[in-house]
Amino acid sequence: SQQGEEDPQALSIQEGENATMNCSYKTSINNLQWYRQNSGRGLVHLILIRSNEREKHSGRLRVTLDTSKKSSSLLITASRAADTASYFCATAIRGGGTSYGKLTFGQGTILTVHP
Amino acid sequence: DAGVIQSPRHEVTEMGQEVTLRCKPISGHNSLFWYRQTMMRGLELLIYFNNNVPIDDSGMPEDRFSAKMPNASFSTLKIQPSEPRDSAVYFCASRYTLGTQYFGPGTRLLVL
Secondary structure, eight states: OOSSEEEOSEEEEETTSOEEEEEEOSSOEEEEEEEEEOTTSOEEEEEEEETTOOEEEETTEEEEEETTTTEEEEEEOSOOGGGOEEEEEEEEESSSGGGTTOEEEOOOEEEEEEO | OOOOEEEOSEEEEOTTOOEEEEEEOOTTOOEEEEEEEETTTEEEEEEEEETTEEEEOTTOOSTTEEEEEEETTEEEEEESSOOGGGOEEEEEEEESTTSOOEEOOOEEEEEO
């Protein structure tokens, strides 16, 4: 199964509400990253959190990381219709060899924000 | 910077034909990645290069797929012969060391 798995698969909210997406992973990581993909477009990097960090903020985004539970969450506050997109977590696995530097993506959460 | 550039943006071909996808990474980036995205399998890493050298091609589906990076500013992904199940969006991404990965806009491939 995927190294990173997002939950929920789909989320539908009203503008102004907060959106929370979760990601779980299996092996030790170097860092975890969140990406956004608008329909028909490429992925855009949102935020990176390292394994020794617990929380990070960027504008309306807040990411937490719990390495003991192997999980992360992405919170988007005061959502806007323009936040409608798919959100992916990606893990950079700790270790050498061919795994070094690889990102493994989850299946994503489809977020719909209704105006 | 123009970002990661991919061409073509759309490709429609018939089964059995050769398909070549192209990617120009961001100048100065030393790692390049090819991904494939489908509804069924999500985003899959096919191959990645570090300093123009293929590091891990374990994600390449089969011998019909090949990738090259002759220099730091150009890479190709070739499918020969193509099959309908190869239909997908193919993304190229680049980064510098372990920094942020920047994705191109993708090539939407349809094999009839």
